[in-house]
Amino acid sequence: MSSEAADTIHQAREAAATDGPDPREPLALLFRDLRTSPRGLTEREAARRLTVYGPNALIRRGGRRWPRELAQQFTHPLALLLAFAALLAAFSGALALAVAILVVILLNALLAFVQERQAEQAVEALADFLPEQATVVRAGVRRQVTATTLVPGDVLVIEEGDQVSADARLLSGGVEVDLSALTGESVPVFRSAEFADDSGPVLGARDLLFSGTACTGGQALAVVTATGMHTELGRIAALSQRTRREESPLEHQVKRVARLIAVIAIGVGVAFLPMGLAAGLSLAAAVSFAIGLLVANVPEGLLPTITLALAAGVRDLARRGAVVKRLSAVETLGSTTVICTDKTGTLTENRMRVTAVWLAAAELPLDGAPQAPADLLLLADAAATCTTADPEAGHGDPTELALLELAARVGRACPPEQRERERRAVFRFDPHVKLMTTADERDGRIVLHSKGAPEEVLSHAVTLLDHGTERALTPADRTEVVHAVGRLAARGLRVLAVARRPLAPGQQPPARREEAEQRLCLIGLVAMADPPRPEVARSIEQAHRAGITVHVVTGDNGLTAAAVAEQVGIGHRGMRIVTGTELDAMGDDRLDALLGRGEEVIFARTSPEAKLRIADALRAEGHTVAMTGDGVNDAPALRRADIGVAMGRSGTDVAREAATMVLTDDNFATIVAAVEMGRRTYENIRKFIVYIFSHAVPEVVPFLVFALAGGTIPLPLTVMQILAIDLGTDTLPALALGRERAEPGLMDRPPRPRDERVIRGAMLARSWGFLGLISAILIMGGYFLTLTSGGWHPGDPTGAGTALHLTYQQATTVAWLGIVFCQIGTAFAARTEHASLRAIGVLSNPQLLGGIAFSLAFAATIVYVPALHRLFGTAALTPAQLAIVVPFPFVVWGADELRRALVRSRTAALPVPVPPVPAPAPLVRPAAEEPGHHPLTVLLARHGWNAHRLVHALGVSEHAAAEIVAHARRIAAEHGHRVP
Numbered sequence: 001m002s003s004e005a006a007d008t009i010h011q012a013r014e015a016a017a018t019d020g021p022d023p024r025e026p027l028a029l030l031f032r033d034l035r036t037s038p039r040g041l042t043e044r045e046a047a048r049r050l051t052v053y054g055p056n057a058l059i060r061r062g063g064r065r066w067p068r069e070l071a072q073q074f075t076h077p078l079a080l081l082l083a084f085a086a087l088l089a090a091f092s093g094a095l096a097l098a099v100a101i102l103v104v105i106l107l108n109a110l111l112a113f114v115q116e117r118q119a120e121q122a123v124e125a126l127a128d129f130l131p132e133q134a135t136v137v138r139a140g141v142r143r144q145v146t147a148t149t150l151v152p153g154d155v156l157v158i159e160e161g162d163q164v165s166a167d168a169r170l171l172s173g174g175v176e177v178d179l180s181a182l183t184g185e186s187v188p189v190f191r192s193a194e195f196a197d198d199s200g201p202v203l204g205a206r207d208l209l210f211s212g213t214a215c216t217g218g219q220a221l222a223v224v225t226a227t228g229m230h231t232e233l234g235r236i237a238a239l240s241q242r243t244r245r246e247e248s249p250l251e252h253q254v255k256r257v258a259r260l261i262a263v264i265a266i267g268v269g270v271a272f273l274p275m276g277l278a279a280g281l282s283l284a285a286a287v288s289f290a291i292g293l294l295v296a297n298v299p300e301g302l303l304p305t306i307t308l309a310l311a312a313g314v315r316d317l318a319r320r321g322a323v324v325k326r327l328s329a330v331e332t333l334g335s336t337t338v339i340c341t342d343k344t345g346t347l348t349e350n351r352m353r354v355t356a357v358w359l360a361a362a363e364l365p366l367d368g369a370p371q372a373p374a375d376l377l378l379l380a381d382a383a384a385t386c387t388t389a390d391p392e393a394g395h396g397d398p399t400e401l402a403l404l405e406l407a408a409r410v411g412r413a414c415p416p417e418q419r420e421r422e423r424r425a426v427f428r429f430d431p432h433v434k435l436m437t438t439a440d441e442r443d444g445r446i447v448l449h450s451k452g453a454p455e456e457v458l459s460h461a462v463t464l465l466d467h468g469t470e471r472a473l474t475p476a477d478r479t480e481v482v483h484a485v486g487r488l489a490a491r492g493l494r495v496l497a498v499a500r501r502p503l504a505p506g507q508q509p510p511a512r513r514e515e516a517e518q519r520l521c522l523i524g525l526v527a528m529a530d531p532p533r534p535e536v537a538r539s540i541e542q543a544h545r546a547g548i549t550v551h552v553v554t555g556d557n558g559l560t561a562a563a564v565a566e567q568v569g570i571g572h573r574g575m576r577i578v579t580g581t582e583l584d585a586m587g588d589d590r591l592d593a594l595l596g597r598g599e600e601v602i603f604a605r606t607s608p609e610a611k612l613r614i615a616d617a618l619r620a621e622g623h624t625v626a627m628t629g630d631g632v633n634d635a636p637a638l639r640r641a642d643i644g645v646a647m648g649r650s651g652t653d654v655a656r657e658a659a660t661m662v663l664t665d666d667n668f669a670t671i672v673a674a675v676e677m678g679r680r681t682y683e684n685i686r687k688f689i690v691y692i693f694s695h696a697v698p699e700v701v702p703f704l705v706f707a708l709a710g711g712t713i714p715l716p717l718t719v720m721q722i723l724a725i726d727l728g729t730d731t732l733p734a735l736a737l738g739r740e741r742a743e744p745g746l747m748d749r750p751p752r753p754r755d756e757r758v759i760r761g762a763m764l765a766r767s768w769g770f771l772g773l774i775s776a777i778l779i780m781g782g783y784f785l786t787l788t789s790g791g792w793h794p795g796d797p798t799g800a801g802t803a804l805h806l807t808y809q810q811a812t813t814v815a816w817l818g819i820v821f822c823q824i825g826t827a828f829a830a831r832t833e834h835a836s837l838r839a840i841g842v843l844s845n846p847q848l849l850g851g852i853a854f855s856l857a858f859a860a861t862i863v864y865v866p867a868l869h870r871l872f873g874t875a876a877l878t879p880a881q882l883a884i885v886v887p888f889p890f891v892v893w894g895a896d897e898l899r900r901a902l903v904r905s906r907t908a909a910l911p912v913p914v915p916p917v918p919a920p921a922p923l924v925r926p927a928a929e930e931p932g933h934h935p936l937t938v939l940l941a942r943h944g945w946n947a948h949r950l951v952h953a954l955g956v957s958e959h960a961a962a963e964i965v966a967h968a969r970r971i972a973a974e975h976g977h978r979v980p
């Protein structure tokens with residue numbers, strides 16, 4: 001773009017910003033000022049305005065915050081401690097050491113800064129995975145656009161669950177909005193086009209909507225008056241500042257440990273001072289050595305490395321389809337013990353197709369092109385009329401799309417335009433009443449069409465359509481309907497009942513839903529198949545092996561859910577179905593007892609509030625709970641669960657906002673994959689802690705030997721050498737360990753207890769007591785070997801100018817290079833905690849190989865570049881001396897392989913605590929395969945239900961329940977089973 005054109009756009013933007021119309025002026029005037037109409041803008045005009053007004057996004061002020069962030073890296077307690085050490089070194093005359101420590105501080109700060117920026121960017125980039133959408137009317141046609149492309153003058157369609165993405169004035173309809181993001185007010189308020197507020201504060205105006213708020217109910221059309229930084233949200237400067245990233249519990253824990261270790265390092269440094277003096281060091285040398293030890297052992301690089309590992313976890317998760325909103329979610333995911341999942345769309349594909357219908361006349365399978373009796377035509381027509389989905393525009397609930405498809409299949413296609421033309425009122429689907437009703441004009445009079453959960457429709461129905469005529473619905477009919485629902489549901493089908501009620505000519509549609517949904521005429525049932533996602537069964541099996549319990553919390557029928565659950569393997573150790581009514585009647589202690597039994601539970605016909613209660617109960621039991629949800633009402637449960645999981649495709653904006661993790665593919669398998677990723681990241685953090693901690697021992701032991709020998713043994717390591725390890729050779733391999741692939745068996749262990757510390761005693765024992773100790777022995781061996789083969793005897797002088805000086809320098813070089821080589825072995829050993837390295841591939845972490853190559857190159861420079869010899873006290877090694885250290889990595893790594901193999905064989909000998917998972921229960925066979933057998937009774941026979949449970953679980957009459965049980969007994973007897 002030429003600079004002139006850019007200037008013009010800039011001026012136009014400025015003008016647009018200052019000359020925005022008053023959103024509260026009369027509508028006609030507002031339309032004129034915004035140069036728009038209720039039909040919205042044309043696409044071309046919208047595109048033009050986008051260049052003028054710019055994208056509808058908040059621009060972060062104060063983008064240049066990096067100088068401050070960098071400065072912070074120099075002022076945190078550990079950096080200050082190091083600076084103090086440098087000062088001390090300078091005063092004691094060790095200038096080179098002081099400079100070296102300053103270099104340590106500088107490099108560490110830069111590294112930490114880069115790591116934290118990367119972590120932040122990883123989290124920020126997540127927004128790209130979930131572009132916010134908005135529905136607009138452009139040139140009279142509804143369509144979905146990315147919210148950043150909204151412009152003033154656009155006509156917005158706002159529906160329940162939508163995030164409002166621009167400031168707008170309501171044109172028609174009314175909505176409940178949650179203003180909490182803007183005003184802090186947590187109770188939703190009602191906003192309607194009917195209200196006109198032209199005075200008072202803008203935020204209080206009852207006919208305006210604001211960007212950043214969310215619609216929690218209702219439906220409305222509104223015209224956009226301001227976008228981007230010109231919205232009220234944009235004006236609130238504080239909100240446009242980036243909020244500080246909260247520290248995760250893991251980071252908090254590690255920070256504390258790092259500080260504790262720093263204190264210990266100071267203690268050790270101070271304690272070594274008198275020892276060094278006693279061993280004959282000068283005060284300056286003793287001080288500088290104590291300082292060196294301190295600097296080497298302060299784990300200042302640990303925290304940023306952990307942050308980066310978590311961020312890498314976040315990035316991997318996003319690539320796998322799970323977008324998490326904070327770093328801490330990664331560690332929480334790893335300790336998940338219970339997943340509460342819904343059914344539709346998560347376990348199943350959410351691609352519905354009507355496969356059977358029930359009419360008073362008959363139950364019809366709908367394979368192929370059915371012959372359509374009149375009642376079926378009416379059923380299909382009523383079901384399709386009572387919808388809001390629009391297949392052409394590509395939006396709509398799959399249940400409704402299936403109903404529209406059914407209507408088209410039987411020759412009663414219901415085009416959305418015609419449906420909208422005839423529509424007089426709509427009571428949208430409400431998950432509490434589980435019904436939806438519309439009032440539509442047919443041949444000059446209003447007809448009410450209802451559809452919903454069969455038991456709800458049945459309880460509001462008084463008549464039944466039977467061969468084209470309406471007759472009274474008898475108790476026997478009701479029982480037959482319940483039977484039919486059970487039959488269809490036991491095959492895993494989702495069953496909806498459809499009803500209607502024509503109003504008297506001239507009668508207006510009822511204003512209240514309770515009036516509309518009564519005295520209905522039941523037309524029939526539609527049953528639709530929604531196949532389980534193929535990958536779910538494997539994920540469930542994986543979750544079970546990983547000790548995770550999966551409960552289903554669904555709005556659907558218990559039998560449908562149970563059949564689907566069985567198909568995917570949920571309930572392998574017993575399954576219970578609890579309906580919403582049963583749950584409501586259940587006290588907290590009974591709920592706790594139920595959840596404590598280890599069985600998997602199907603919570604059917606639940607309300608969104610039930611989810612909250614289940615989440616609470618599970619958390620109170622000490623579980624770490626991942627809970628899915630997609631509706632507005634699910635938001636509280638999503639917030640309450642440890643990991644609230646929202647659906648990126650089908651869920652509402654409100655649920656996505658409340659969730660910790662959003663699935664871009666809505667798939668259950670992704671939750672399990674995310675748990676695995678969480679476990680992997682956490683384990684990797686442990687791996688590099690083992691690695692980083694282990695070098696302390698070979699660094700401290702030489703000094704101890706020197707001090708205890710009372711001067712007869714020369715100092716095996718110089719301070720500068722220690723610093724070179726701390727900074728030059730250890731950093732990159734540690735980072736690479738954070739990206740290690742999952743160890744086999746990671747998902748075969750029970751979840752990590754929530755309160756378990758990241759640094760366990762066993763880790764320290766392995767790091768210090770095993771890997772570190774072996775390294776110390778090896779390097780001391782190498783040191784003495786080099787000294788003695790050069791003719792040294794205890795007590796011989798080795799200082800500058802003596803005959804043994806070169807031998808001494810070569811010996812310290814061997815000791816130093818020995819540590820570098822031992823750390824390479826340690827890095828390979830730390831890659832797995834239990835498994836043999838072969839199981840994940842010896843060369844499978846290219847970053848680690850790169851890091852080691854860098855370490856080796858760095859070490860070669862220090863050993864062979866003469867200019868560095870004076871600084872580090874090193875000398876070039878002969879091939880024979882080099883040959884001493886070459887086996888070190890293999891010894892350290894090999895020893896740990898051996899140790900792990902021993903541990904594995906010992907644990908394999910122990911009895912396995914968890915009983916082996918039995919093969920998944922066979923599927924409930926469809927009726928067609930068992931002629932004459934009622935699938936419901938087959939299911940009952942297998943699960944041993946009784947009449948009482950039937951009454952409560954399915955809401956059937958006692959008479960029907962008794963009949964079903966009697967039937968179940970007969971069938972069971974025929975198969976040689978016994979029903980209690």
Ligand SMILES: Nc1ncnc2c1ncn2[C@@H]1O[C@H](COP(=O)(O)OP(=O)(O)OP(=O)(O)O)[C@@H](O)[C@H]1O
Pocket residue numbers: 341342343344345397399400429431434435436451452453454494495496553554555556557
């Ligand atoms: N659009 C709709 N119109 C009328 N009734 C519906 C509609 N969608 C669902 N129902 C009825 O309400 C019940 C509950 O639906 P809800 O959406 O709460 O849960 P679900 O989709 O069945 O399952 P899940 O909670 O596992 O996703 C359904 O079983 C069905 O009987």
